[in-house]
Amino acid sequence: MRTENPTHDPVSVRLVVGAALVDDLAAPTRLLAARRTEPVELAGGWELPGGKVDPGESPLVALHREIAEELGVGIVVGALVPGPLPGHTWPLGSRYEMIVWFAEVVEGEPEPLEDHDELRWLTRAGLHDVAWLPADLPIVDTIAARLRDDDTPRP
Numbered sequence: 001m002r003t004e005n006p007t008h009d010p011v012s013v014r015l016v017v018g019a020a021l022v023d024d025l026a027a028p029t030r031l032l033a034a035r036r037t038e039p040v041e042l043a044g045g046w047e048l049p050g051g052k053v054d055p056g057e058s059p060l061v062a063l064h065r066e067i068a069e070e071l072g073v074g075i076v077v078g079a080l081v082p083g084p085l086p087g088h089t090w091p092l093g094s095r096y097e098m099i100v101w102f103a104e105v106v107e108g109e110p111e112p113l114e115d116h117d118e119l120r121w122l123t124r125a126g127l128h129d130v131a132w133l134p135a136d137l138p139i140v141d142t143i144a145a146r147l148r149d150d151d152t153p154r155p
């Protein structure tokens with residue numbers, strides 16, 4: 001049985017993988033945010049697509065699996081979004097830690113197939129237009145520092 005663990009002991013904390021999906025890994029200007037549909041206490045909160053690593057599964061395999069299941073796309077994975085915990089993970093409350101990579105869609109168009117009911121591509125200026133889950137706020141700030149301002153002319 002898992003125990004509550006405020007110190008993020010990796011033995012009892014479950015690893016979650018997340019994708020910071022950007023429009024272009026080489027020159028990112030937009031980040032994909034996804035609105036959760038469950039559980040009820042998290043529904044309506046915005047997050048990075050991803051999910052729990054299955055027992056015996058490698059984190060990168062889990063990332064590709066979760067993104068294919070949730071969004072129906074293939075991705076290429078870039079650099080880590082380095083978190084403050086050992087292994088560059090990010091704390092998600094006391095039960096989970098998340099490892100986050102930048103990634104870019106290389107096959108398909110993202111759709112909210114599973115676990116989400118809306119997707120939005122956010123520019124750096126609009127990153128806080130959605131209500132991120134609380135644990136995601138420092139992650140989003142770190143991603144923001146890597147995004148370029150979107151100066152593409154719009155019709």
Ligand SMILES: Nc1nc2c([nH]c(=O)n2[C@H]2C[C@H](O)[C@@H](COP(=O)(O)OP(=O)(O)OP(=O)(O)O)O2)c(=O)[nH]1
Pocket residue numbers: 016017018042046047048049050051052053092096098115133135136
């Ligand atoms: N995927 C994801 N989960 C997050 C983020 N922020 C955050 O607090 N969480 C929490 C929500 C959940 O409690 C946990 C991840 O679980 P999940 O529900 O996404 O995992 P899963 O897709 O494998 O779901 P399940 O099959 O176990 O139901 O981490 C985030 O940005 N992305």
